Amino acid sequence: MAKTKVAMELGMGTSLRRQDYTKAAIRALQDALWHNSLTMADAFGFSREDMIVEVEIGVQKPEAVDIEAVKAILPYGKGSVMVVHGGLDIAKPTDKASSNPPADTDKTVIANAAVNVFFNMQPASNKGARA
């Protein structure tokens, strides 16, 4: 049975003014994590540190995300972070009367986060033997 997926959590985060893809990713991850309280480790009699937490982030500029900073958000378990091209960037409204062309940085950044939670688990070998 081995590595078994027990839950998935989903979230969205933004950077409204600073085009900070890491901040948007962190907010997406926090949105995913703090909408739920997982109590499965307790239910199965495992330690929360046994949780394997795989984070997938989608943003339009994956290379701009500081993976270690995103990983630092995870409160427990064995974490890993993967960033792919996704999320959404939306250009800000431009003032057509202005002679200044809109800068590439004038956009709103949206990140998506998916958190997959696993345990390396199996049916107890001495089933029912423990009191």
Add this chain to the structure above:
Amino acid sequence: MKRLILEMGTGNDLYGEDYTKAACRAVQDALHHSSLVLFRSLKLSHEDMQVNVTIGVQKPEAVDNKIVAGELPRGNAVVTVVKGGLDVHDKDNDTLSVIATAAIEACLDINPDDWEVEK
């Protein structure tokens, strides 16, 4: 019964003052930020799942529990409504926006002795 997860969400009815609608939206928000994948992975039955829904709104008596329970796709849902949430009164425009909070507990009869972490 062991609790697997507590899912939290919020929903509103901006101008209709419909507390049931706000509660249903809060339930949907709570539900769709997560998935209990273990039911598929471990081939467990959703029918054995107990679902406790607690709704917070400023007018609990205005919520139709049956309609809210209908939002739960799986498991045996029990809906409790308490005073909570938030009503936002815009005095300038004489409107009332109602905000509902939903907390959903999913519970299952798991015997911890039946499972172990692989070494």
